[in-house]
Amino acid sequence: MTPDRPRANIDPVSHEPLIPDPELVIRDQDWYGHDLSGRRYAHHSFIDTDWTEVTDEGAVFEHCAFSGVRFNASRHTAAAFTNCTFKRCVFFDTHFTDCKLVGSLFQQCAFTLFRVSRGDWSFVGLPGADLREAVFDGVRMREADLTAARLEKATVTGTDLSGAMLHSSKLTGADLRGSDLSSLDPLTVELAGAKIGLDQAVVIATALGLDVT
Template identity: 55%
Template sequence: MTGRGVPSTETTISTADWDGRDIDGESFERVLFSDVDFTEARDTGGTFTGCVFRGCRFNVSEHTEAAFLNCAFVRCSFFDATFTGCKLVGGSFDGCSFELLKVRGGDWSFTALAGARLSRATFAETRMREADLSGATCEKATFHKVDLSGAWLRGANLRQADLRGSTLPPEHLLTADLKGAVIDLAQAVVVAGALGLDVRP
């Protein structure tokens, strides 16, 4: 994490088995979820505000139009989890695993993902403005049409990542490892400009 404080919570749900549970429009505020199993849960329109998730399993869960606002995730697993049109604004992730994570649409702006292992994760048409991806391992990850304006990419490993259509922050491109990354022609101009090159027709 990047020094962002963990929200203070008022109630605790511990070691609960929510495997396959339907979370339809439920709302939680300042709740600590400790070792809760959300495997294969179906979350449509659920709202979590200022919650903390410690050691929780979100494996193969599906979240649609849900909101996790200013939440903290510590040592959680997101194997093959899907987030569609969800808001995770201001969220922080510490020691989490994201293998085969799929994110479609939604707003992940201001998320703290420093040092996260996002290899082979997929983000498509997602807003990630000013997200902190410094030092993150994003090798072979996919960022299609993702708004990374103002995002921190310092020291990020983006080797062989597919970045086509995404808005890239030129101020951090020189510090990221982009070897083998796939970009489009418009992005090539941005990269060239970051290198101080004079691009002409």
């Protein structure tokens, strides 16, 4: 974690009302099953839109706001959602594969059967997120904010968590094997029953001040 980067609140909610550009608002639309492959959106606001079973490959969303969007059973491959905000969105059986979400923030979202495979999620904000049983496999999550996130029984394998904010996160029963845990303070997280490898055990023991020989 960089020393000048502030820690987010557990579930940050902006007190400033959303004032989208009226010409870039997509509201109350039914995009069920749409293929958004190759599309590009910048500074758009998607409000109460149904993205159930949407598919996209290589779509780009930059500085977009998603509010009340339903991403149920949607599939996103090699897409980019950079510096976006997701507020009160529903991610049920949602898969992201090889996607880039650098700098995006999730607020008050629901995650069920949520899966992320590879891709770059560095600097993503997921503070307080309920990610129980979610899957993050081979993901780059450098300096991601997972403050107080619930990751019980989650799979977080082969993931780069260097510099990540993990204070007060719940990792009970999580599979953390192969992930970078160098930023984890074992005194500030719940780790009971978590699965780790021998190299990770050394990292955690060292963090506790133990002399591993």
